[in-house]
Amino acid sequence: MPVRPVVRHFMACKKEPTANGPEITLNDVFVHAIRPKPPLQYPVWQKTFFLTAILTNGSGMCSFRIEMRLVDLDQGKERETLVGSSQDSTFDFGRDRLKVWPFSFMMSAVLLPRAGVYRLYLICNGQEIACEEIHAR
Numbered sequence: 001m002p003v004r005p006v007v008r009h010f011m012a013c014k015k016e017p018t019a020n021g022p023e024i025t026l027n028d029v030f031v032h033a034i035r036p037k038p039p040l041q042y043p044v045w046q047k048t049f050f051l052t053a054i055l056t057n058g059s060g061m062c063s064f065r066i067e068m069r070l071v072d073l074d075q076g077k078e079r080e081t082l083v084g085s086s087q088d089s090t091f092d093f094g095r096d097r098l099k100v101w102p103f104s105f106m107m108s109a110v111l112l113p114r115a116g117v118y119r120l121y122l123i124c125n126g127q128e129i130a131c132e133e134i135h136a137r
Contacts, residue, residue: 001060002058002059002060002061002062002093002125003057003058003059003060003093003097004058004062004124004125004127004129005055005056005057005058005062005093005101005124005129006055006056006057006058006129007053007054007055007122007129007130008054008055008056008100009052009053009054010051010052010053010054010122010130010131010132011029011051011052011053011132012029012032012049012050012051012052012120012132012134013029013049013050013051013052014029014049014050015050016050016104016106032132032133032134032135033134033135033136033137034046034112034118034134034135034136034137035136035137042112042113042114042115042136043111043112043113043114044111044112045109045110045111045112046109046110046111046112047109048106048107048108048109049106049107050104050105050106050107051066051104051105051107051120051122051132052102052103052104052105053102053103053104053105053122053130054100054101054102054103055100055101055103056097056098056099056100056101057097057098058093058097058101059093059094059095059096059097060092060093060094061090061091061092061093062090062091062092062093062124062125063088063089063090063124063125063126064088064089064090064091064103064105064122064123064124065085065086065087065088065089065105065123066085066086066105066107066120066121066122066123067082067084067085067086067120067121067123068082068083068084068085068107068110068118068119068120068121069081069082069083069118069119069121070083070112070113070114070116070117070118071116071117071118071119072116080119083110083111083112083113083118084107084108084110084111086105086106086107086108087106087108089105091103105122107120112136114136115136115137116135116136117133117134117135117136118133118134118135118136119131119132119133119134120132120133120134
C-alpha cells in the first residue's frame with residue numbers, strides 16, 4: 001500500500017531546477033509575486049514555470065499533480081477557483097522511507113484572469129500535501 005510522502009520544501013521557480021550530483025540549484029526563484037509587463041494588463045498568460053519539492057517518508061507508487069487556484073473572499077469566507085493544473089505524473093518511492101527525493105513539476109502556461117492571490121497545491125494520491133502562494137499585482 002502506498003504511503004504519501006512528507007513535504008520538506010515546496011517552491012515555485014521560473015526555470016527548472018538543476019541537479020549536479022547531490023546538490024540542487026534553484027534557478028530564478030519566484031519572488032512570490034507576478035506583475036504584467038507594461039502595456040499588458042489582466043487577464044495575462046503566465047508562461048510555463050516549475051515547482052520544486054523535496055519529499056521524504058513516502059513508499060510505493062504515488063500519483064502527483066499541481067493545481068493553481070485563484071482565492072476570493074465570499075462573505076468573509078475564502079473561495080478558491082481552479083485556473084489550471086499540471087499533467088499527472090507517477091513515481092515509485094520504493095520501500096526506503098528515510099530517503100530524501102528532489103522533484104520538479106512543470107506547470108504549463110496558465111491564464112491569470114485578474115490580480116489577486118493564487119495558490120499552488122501539490123496533490124498526491126488525491127490529497128493536498130503542500131501549498132505555495134503567489135501574489136499577482
